[in-house]
Amino acid sequence: MIIGQLLADSGLPLLEARMLLERVLEKPRAWLIAHADEAAGAAAAEAFASMVERRRRGEPIAYILGEREFYGREFQVAPSVLIPRPETELLVELALARIPVNESVRVLDLGTGSGAIAVTLAKERPQARLTAVDVDYAALSVARANAKRHRVNVRFFCGDWFGALSGESFDLIVANPPYVASADPHLAAGDVRFEPQRALVGGADGLECIRVIVAQARAHLNPGAWLLFEHGYDQAAACRALLEAQAYGDIQTWPDLAGIARVSGGRVAPAEGGADLE
Secondary structure: OEHHHHHHHOOOOHHHHHHHHHHHHOOOHHHHHHOOOOEOOHHHHHHHHHHHHHHHOOOOHHHHHOEEEEOOEEEEOOOOOOOOOHHHHHHHHHHHOOOOOOOOOEEEEEOOOOOHHHHHHHHHOOOOEEEEEEOOHHHHHHHHHHHHHOOOOEEEEEOOOOOOOOOOOEEEEEEOOOOEOOOOHHHHOHHHHHOOHHHOEOOOOOOHHHHHHHHHHHHHEEEEEEEEEEOOOOOHHHHHHHHHHOOOEEEEEEEOOOOOEEEEEEEOOOOOOOOOOO
16 A cells, blocks of 8 residues: 555544554655655555554554653653653753762662653763662563663662662652542543553542652651652642651742643751752
């Protein structure tokens, strides 16, 4: 079947159809455009049709392709992990601003999922010592694959938040925890329908996991160390209140590029006369 006709008959938005056909033919977009009048071949047409049907049923493009771009790099994804989103890059930027370029500081990524945050931080700050935790073995398998793909050294542990980290402390803790309220109607719409609910839902008000992280992180933060975490668009005030209740200092909320309050955090008091991770 002719390439251009395949795309037109797919019933998908042209950009999505091209993404799928690029994968099937292993050709870049410019090639597809230049060869729109050529035949794709029966096997390619069949593989493309299978992908198209999956997409028509609502399955996310990232799961069909098996990867998603994050912070300029491609990461393996699977239904066992959340699909990395552009707004989470704010958390990475804030973390990088607090990790000295040439110091061997200890950084912890809670609920690592695909490992996109931990691996990105390890790539951007090679001297940092990254640890990543997730409660799901399948997610950790994806995260380990991404660490290997990008040739970084990250320690991975399976456990519930700090459960596998007894006695360990860090210079920075980051987290993109479940923060969607259990009754949120968005859970039944779009790509989210196919993503792991355990990685999305944070209890009745969406703050269940954040409460645990904010309360338990203090015992694992070195003097002057920051805790930074992503949250929902309407949770900033509640998150700051949780940080205040646990006596964090320098409590702040940062907006993403769309102006939505996306990340909040605070830090424990620096040691008197000690170095500061700003």
